[in-house]
């Protein structure tokens with residue numbers, strides 16, 4: 001551990017889709033052989049680097065971008081530490097972590113939708129999508145989208161979605177040219193996302209949970225004034241301030257009772273394989289945590 005880091009004893013480790021890409025060896029940001037590491041966790045400070053003044057032993061710290069976090073002890077650079085207020089439990093804080101910060105930058109930095117606009121989200125039951133839906137609804141935006149199974153419809157409605165469709169219900173063309181913004185974290189649905197857009201609308205493309213998209217011709221997009229915006233959370237979390245500011249932004253929604261987090265699925269770290277299989281299967285709905 002270096003002089004600018006905190007040693008954290010983790011209580012929970014967050015599983016994210018990027019962990020699946022890394023295990024598959026096809027994470028677009030770090031192309032290398034498959035490996036399992038983890039990036040997100042929460043826990044208490046057990047040792048403090050000598051250059052650090054403003055932390056104490058026992059402080060609770062959340063982190064979302066520290067490699068090798070699938071461990072009981074993780075060295076977290078102080079720049080990456082997010083302070084968590086007492087009123088939030090570990091499970092809720094980490095469920096608001098990487099998935100919440102992603103939903104926040106997708107809603108507030110990348111898309112910047114206006115009140116009463118119509119937005120479509122693929123995979124409404126996913127961890128990012130559930131938080132994104134609630135943020136957008138609280139911001140006065142109308143949300144529709146898809147889920148894969150009947151039992152996920154109610155989850156999406158409870159989060160405030162107005163119209164919830166099964167995946168196969170949207171290919172008949174009835175919803176084409178309808179939405180101001182389409183959020184696509186499924187990937188292979190990108191051509192469909194462009195069809196769902198109104199002229200002058202935008203797709204927010206942010207992941208490939210369902211597989212890579214086919215190539216898109218920008219000349220065709222131009223003829224209908226449609227745009228594709230993309231973004232990665234790592235480009236928005238550049239220092240302690242940008243991490244803490246965005247986390248605090250999420251806490252405001254919690255305090256106003258506009259954002260609630262369903263109980264996460266907790267799986268022992270020693271059963272990590274089961275957790276990865278659950279996330280990859282698409283049967284999960286919300287956060288998956290690993291417990292050391």
Ligand SMILES: NC(=O)c1ccc[n+]([C@@H]2O[C@H](COP(=O)([O-])OP(=O)(O)OC[C@H]3O[C@@H](n4cnc5c(N)ncnc54)[C@H](OP(=O)(O)O)[C@@H]3O)[C@@H](O)[C@H]2O)c1
Pocket residue numbers: 016017018098099102122123124125126127128129146147148149152167185186206207208209210211231232233234279282283284285286287
């Ligand atoms: N750009 C960034 O900075 C950033 C950061 C974090 C995450 N992400 C991306 O965000 C996406 C969601 O991540 P997450 O953590 O929320 O994962 P998640 O909880 O596993 O949610 C993914 C959801 O996508 C839907 N889905 C999965 N496979 C599908 C398929 N073949 N066809 C259609 N829908 C499918 C499922 O929802 P339904 O069952 O409801 O359909 C699933 O619950 C991933 O692509 C991830 O890479 C991007």
